[in-house]
Amino acid sequence: MGEATILVIEDDSAVRRGVVDALEFAGYRTLEAGDGDSGMELALQGTYGLLLLDLVLPGRDGFSILEELKRRRAGQPVIILSARGEENDRVRGLELGADDYVMKPFSVRELLARVEAVLRRTCERVAPEEKRAVPGGEVDFSDGRVSFQDGAEESLSEREAELLRYLLEAKGRVVSRDEILRHVWGLDPARTETRTLDMHIMHLRSKLRDKAQEFLVTVRGKGWKVLS
Template sequence: MIPDIPILVVEDDPAVRQGIVDVLEYAGYRTLEAPDGHVGMEMALKANYRLLLLDLVMPGPSGFEILQALKKKRPGQAVIILSARGEENDRVRGLTTGADDYVVKPFSMKELLARVDAVLRRTCERAAPSDERAVPGGTVDFRRRQLAFPDRREDLSDKEAELLRYLLDANGRIVSREEILRQLWGLDPEKTETRTIDMHIMHLRTKLGDKEQAYLKTIRGKGYQLTS
């Protein structure tokens, strides 16, 4: 049985969209739907999902515009483009803009499911780094959820470990509070007021021995950045 993985389908043709949704749900996935570029843009940036199936040509913002917005706000988001435009330039543009795959219409549902499975497997592997990673002055063992330094060890809570891994995977990129809330806590930032991110960042700094914020920095108005 496939885990309860949410997939967002942005497609303006109701018959095509319903067909995709039916097949995905029959296969065990959970679906979200957007009927045009306007709703698609909003859901693509704010909804909680693992994979986006994205049409290119539709009313409102195009698929390329949605991809560009995702590249800025949710880098690394898994995307499969679904389009009748099979020209090489469109395929290259889609893949270089951030899509993981490009499926040309008309396609069989069997092929689509195979592409969905392949992209989810790749992105899952992409997000599953080594259990042991370097941190400033020491190492972290994610299996044991423990920081190790020459003179001490610090245990991490599940969420502290998740947050530290996420910041390490960002490779120096500034990560916003909104992104952390959405990706790690599964919460809508616009409907949530919480200090939990600040508390977890504070605890991580203490355990990293980073009282001066030399490594785990708060970038005013933007978010957090972990540097080596």
């Protein structure tokens, strides 16, 4: 299960170096932070597949990072790494959305097994539906086509289809520009200046007959969402 990028937020430099080295030796790419403030910034803005998160950090603690991730990057896989073994901490971490909780000290073999298990579960989550209802018709993602009840059809580009699917899978949640650039375009928002997203939104609205923005809604200053 190599090739995924893993973010490690851990203040103990020796532990962090050991984890990063083990991950890179196993074929993963890594990002790292040694405190809660820089860790929060990377967690929210970085492009990665899994977060390994210590709970006790200078600045923001791991719980506050996890809470903010749940709010702004719903579904982000997280494994907590902590010496805090109290049941309440474990339960709180899992309730806040962590996928696993690994107690320190841990072996490299155990850590890599947990990482692979979480990444595998993420990849094996239920596949999205190929056909979804839209106002006045249906979109078929298998061939990138919108069919309307009056018999008319519109073809979607691959990126338009990916964008629409991502917004539909958010189930009414407001999705930010940064999130879309990370997960649909695969770009780092901090290093990207582009209006292509706005153009794709405009094209989608036209093809969905939604010029009044009653389905694909702009939430000013926050992003976009679709209304069911």
